[in-house]
Amino acid sequence: MSSAAVEETLAAVRALGGGRYEEVEVFAKRGRSRRLDRREQQRLTVYSREQGWAVRAGDPRGSFFAAGQGAPDPAGPWPEADGRPLRLPGPVSSPPWSEPSDFEAPLIGEGEGHALLDALATALAREVDGARLVHAALEDGAYEIEVVNNRGLEAAHRGRLASLHLEAVDRSRPGVVASLYLAEREARRFEPGGLARRLADLLTVRRQGRTPERDRGELLLAPPVMVRMLEGLLPLFVGAEAPRRASELQNRRGKLGSEVLTVLDNGRLPGGVLEAPVDGEGVATREVLLVDRGAFRQALVPWWEARDPELRATGCSRRPGWRDQPKAGPTHLYLRPRAGVRAGELLEQVARGYYLMETDAAGSFDLEADAFSLPVCGFEVRAGRATAPIAGCVLTGSIGAFLHGLQAVARDLRFLPGAGMIGSPSALVTGLELRAR
Amino acid sequence: MPFSALDTAAVARALSQLAEQSEDLVDVFLERSEVVLLPPDGDPPGFRVTREEGLAVRLSRGDRTWLAARDGIEPRSFSEALRQVARVLPAAAYPEPRLDVAPWEGPATAEEMATFGPDVQRLLRQEHVAFPLRMTVSRHRRWLQVVGVQLVPGPQRESFYSCVVELPWGRFGALLPAVDRDAARWVARQLLATFRARQAQPPEPYRGVVVLGPAAAAVLLHEAVAHALEADTLALGGRPEAAVGVRLGAPGLHILDDPNAAPEGVRRSADDEGVPTCRRWLLRDGVVEQPLADSFWARASGELIPGAARRGNRFSAPAPRSSHLEVLPGELSAEDLVHDADGLYLGAAERGSLDPLTGEFTLVVPHGRRIRRGEVADPVGRCRLRGFVGDLLGTVQGIGKDVEHAGAGWCAKGGQKMPVWASTPALRLEGVEVLV
Numbered sequence: 001m002s003s004a005a006v007e008e009t010l011a012a013v014r015a016l017g018g019g020r021y022e023e024v025e026v027f028a029k030r031g032r033s034r035r036l037d038r039r040e041q042q043r044l045t046v047y048s049r050e051q052g053w054a055v056r057a058g059d060p061r062g063s064f065f066a067a068g069q070g071a072p073d074p075a076g077p078w079p080e081a082d083g084r085p086l087r088l089p090g091p092v093s094s095p096p097w098s099e100p101s102d103f104e105a106p107l108i109g110e111g112e113g114h115a116l117l118d119a120l121a122t123a124l125a126r127e128v129d130g131a132r133l134v135h136a137a138l139e140d141g142a143y144e145i146e147v148v149n150n151r152g153l154e155a156a157h158r159g160r161l162a163s164l165h166l167e168a169v170d171r172s173r174p175g176v177v178a179s180l181y182l183a184e185r186e187a188r189r190f191e192p193g194g195l196a197r198r199l200a201d202l203l204t205v206r207r208q209g210r211t212p213e214r215d216r217g218e219l220l221l222a223p224p225v226m227v228r229m230l231e232g233l234l235p236l237f238v239g240a241e242a243p244r245r246a247s248e249l250q251n252r253r254g255k256l257g258s259e260v261l262t263v264l265d266n267g268r269l270p271g272g273v274l275e276a277p278v279d280g281e282g283v284a285t286r287e288v289l290l291v292d293r294g295a296f297r298q299a300l301v302p303w304w305e306a307r308d309p310e311l312r313a314t315g316c317s318r319r320p321g322w323r324d325q326p327k328a329g330p331t332h333l334y335l336r337p338r339a340g341v342r343a344g345e346l347l348e349q350v351a352r353g354y355y356l357m358e359t360d361a362a363g364s365f366d367l368e369a370d371a372f373s374l375p376v377c378g379f380e381v382r383a384g385r386a387t388a389p390i391a392g393c394v395l396t397g398s399i400g401a402f403l404h405g406l407q408a409v410a411r412d413l414r415f416l417p418g419a420g421m422i423g424s425p426s427a428l429v430t431g432l433e434l435r436a437r
Numbered sequence: 438m439p440f441s442a443l444d445t446a447a448v449a450r451a452l453s454q455l456a457e458q459s460e461d462l463v464d465v466f467l468e469r470s471e472v473v474l475l476p477p478d479g480d481p482p483g484f485r486v487t488r489e490e491g492l493a494v495r496l497s498r499g500d501r502t503w504l505a506a507r508d509g510i511e512p513r514s515f516s517e518a519l520r521q522v523a524r525v526l527p528a529a530a531y532p533e534p535r536l537d538v539a540p541w542e543g544p545a546t547a548e549e550m551a552t553f554g555p556d557v558q559r560l561l562r563q564e565h566v567a568f569p570l571r572m573t574v575s576r577h578r579r580w581l582q583v584v585g586v587q588l589v590p591g592p593q594r595e596s597f598y599s600c601v602v603e604l605p606w607g608r609f610g611a612l613l614p615a616v617d618r619d620a621a622r623w624v625a626r627q628l629l630a631t632f633r634a635r636q637a638q639p640p641e642p643y644r645g646v647v648v649l650g651p652a653a654a655a656v657l658l659h660e661a662v663a664h665a666l667e668a669d670t671l672a673l674g675g676r677p678e679a680a681v682g683v684r685l686g687a688p689g690l691h692i693l694d695d696p697n698a699a700p701e702g703v704r705r706s707a708d709d710e711g712v713p714t715c716r717r718w719l720l721r722d723g724v725v726e727q728p729l730a731d732s733f734w735a736r737a738s739g740e741l742i743p744g745a746a747r748r749g750n751r752f753s754a755p756a757p758r759s760s761h762l763e764v765l766p767g768e769l770s771a772e773d774l775v776h777d778a779d780g781l782y783l784g785a786a787e788r789g790s791l792d793p794l795t796g797e798f799t800l801v802v803p804h805g806r807r808i809r810r811g812e813v814a815d816p817v818g819r820c821r822l823r824g825f826v827g828d829l830l831g832t833v834q835g836i837g838k839d840v841e842h843a844g845a846g847w848c849a850k851g852g853q854k855m856p857v858w859a860s861t862p863a864l865r866l867e868g869v870e871v872l873v
Contacts, residue, residue, distance in 0.1 A: 063482035069508035077544035082483035177794040
């Protein structure tokens with residue numbers, strides 16, 4: 001869809017009903033992708049090309065949303081607005097942004113992609129006897145987005161996104177499985193050897209791990225576990241209600257967490273999978289400090305929720321595709337790592353405790369009850385050394401205890417896809433409990 | 438019907454150029470869809486319409502499949518997709534057959550949806566209850582046409598509704614064949630039960646008797662029978678056809694998949710590969726008879742019958758899925774099912790899941806009622822059923838005689854969101870594990 005078509009549609013919708021609509025926005029997205037799917041009995045290659053648009057139009061008395069593929073016909077037909085008012089953002093100055101050069105890289109080819117998946121399967125089979133990669137899905141895509149509205153906002157940018165989903169089993173032990181879901185900016189960044197080792201480690205731990213009945217101690221949480229913790233706590237960081245929720249978890253000194261708890265969100269994170277100059281409504285993105293050394297600073301709020309003067313709006317309207325409505329959410333939300341600290345150094349500090357390397361399933365987080373539970377696996381640690389694998393247990397405790405019990409973080413920041421990209425380094429935590437599932 | 442003027446013979450001729458080997462499967466999937474959504478009061482923008490159409494050309498050869506999907510139904514995009522699937526240079530010329538597709542009919546309207554929310558609210562008031570709720574109602578319509586080299590089935594059409602209600606104490610969702618008075622009454626009844634159980638405590642974990650209402654049984658059987666008997670799921674553990682003849686449940690338990698017996702708006706005579714659907718006995722007298730299969734798995738195993746292929750959209754390849762699950766009724770009345778029991782009655786489920794690699798299923802239930810000495814008694818809060826597929830059907834000790842037609846819900850296996858339907862009676866399970 002050309003810029004001219006976007007402008008023409010904007011003008012046509014604005015003119016409907018004799019210029020009835022005070023607010024009109026046209027969003028256009030074009031993308032192409034390659035998906036390579038590998039199962040033991042089947043190989044699939046999917047080439048997709050998509051081009052779609054969405055129009056939001058309205059005034060204080062009513063609004064509508066219309067979307068379709070291809071280019072919109074300015075003549076319509078357009079639906080009738082109903083009684084809900086609509087407001088759109090105006091133009092704001094946007095800091096300069098240089099498009100990363102790797103956006104130009106070609107999409108992964110069919111042969112190259114299947115070779116990567118085959119290499120992963122071969123490496124996994126070599127790592128552990130009986131280990132088999134039963135399903136792998138690699139997708140590599142590129143997209144272009146354009147947003148204009150009649151308040152003068154005009155924004156356009158491109159992006160790259162690749163994802164990899166892996167499922168492995170241990171044929172020698174029915175029921176022992178491992179899966180990973182990862183995202184990168186480009187498919188070629190997935191490294192088969194390292195991923196095979198991660199799957200192999202997971203299968204080994206789940207095959208050999210004993211289940212502690214109930215135990216406490218120092219816990220070293222690896223990035224995948226920390227990421228799921230942060231994801232479960234997103235209501236503390238996103239939306240107009242977040243400050244109230246956070247205030248209920250603050251201690252007597254007004255702190256939400258320990259000194260090592262510094263949480264940021266950055267839509268422009270250099271090298272980030274979702275790095276972009278603007279959000280889904282064309283509002284400029286920036287780095288936002290949400291929690292600073294344990295003190296809650298602000299929530300991630302889109303412009304339309306920032307009614308409270310203390311809430312500073314950020315470009316955080318996420319809009320995955322042209323069919324979707326903008327919705328507040330993180331882009332790259334992460335716990336700040338500490339430069340120079342290796343995860344191994346934190347492990348050496350654990351006199352008696354556990355190293356939790358992965359989650360086994362989705363957790364449950366109840367902010368009202370101040371409680372959480374997250375299925376995990378990992379290793380028992382004695383005198384700074386991993387001594388025996390553990391599996392089939394849940395990490396549990398109060399959310400406040402987790403936030404205040406963070407003792408140290410390492411430098412190994414890693415992002416995983418979830419509600420946006422969520423990142424964390426390894427972290428040493430006390431005050432939580434490990435129980436049998 | 439948008440595809441009634443399509444020159445399917447010309448399309449088939451163009452596709453036939455890709456079929457180089459006798460076993461090659463080549464087809465094009467043409468799709469038009471519309472979603473009309475009425476958001477809850479206060480959510481801008483108001484009336485929301487999403488309309489799209491597109492195509493996907495597929496070539497399947499041996500264990501390899503190539504699929505090229507395009508937005509829009511145009512000769513040029515069709516020809517491009519042919520070229521991409523054939524993996525030839527752009528210089529190769531493929532014909533561009535005319536693709537006559539009817540234009541969209543005027544602007545979308547949804548008068549029938551506008552009254553649904555107010556109807557539900559009025560029915561609740563008639564029960565002398567009122568509570569804040571935010572209801573989203575959507576209408577989903579889809580028109581499909583598959584053209585193969587040798588097979589051109591009739592066009593297919595689906596039309597149904599979905600409704601999501603956000604409540605202060607949870608969320609309720611349902612698929613509905615229509616948004617008429619009966620549907621409003623059913624939704625109001627479900628919301629009322631949720632309201633009455635809002636402060637109920639979860640039950641203590643136990644293993645024992647659970648009576649599942651038809652809506653909860655539909656979700657459980659979708660996870661534990663339909664997904665478990667899909668050829669691609671079975672293949673994770675070995676040859677899919679090895680499941681045939683295995684006893685999974687007690688004699689008297691008959692479970693079928695019959696897309697042609699689904700509610701009228703979603704009835705299908707052909708699947709998403711254009712293969713005629715059939716009345717498929719998944720379990721006959723508790724024994725696996727015919728797993729769900731698509732053309733790929735039917736070719737891979739001579740014992741499997743195609744006709745159960747589904748695809749969420751043109752960007753996804755077909756895969757075996759259930760459409761409309763049917764459990765044949767037993768002879769027990771509602772009273773017989775709870776007779777002499779202490780346990781739980783769980784009327785509706787919030788969601789279910791199956792781990793295809795381990796066979797472990799979970800059913801999450803937002804609320805239920807205790808059964809005390811054979812009587813349905815006080816409400817209980819949220820709980821879960823957990824177990825393994827291999828053990829579950831052995832716990833079915835009673836089958837109700839009254840069948841209810843219901844949407845089992847949205848199925849999201851493999852990232853493909855699809856509506857699934859069911860007609861089931863209530864079931865009495867014994868020895869099932871209930872967790873909080």
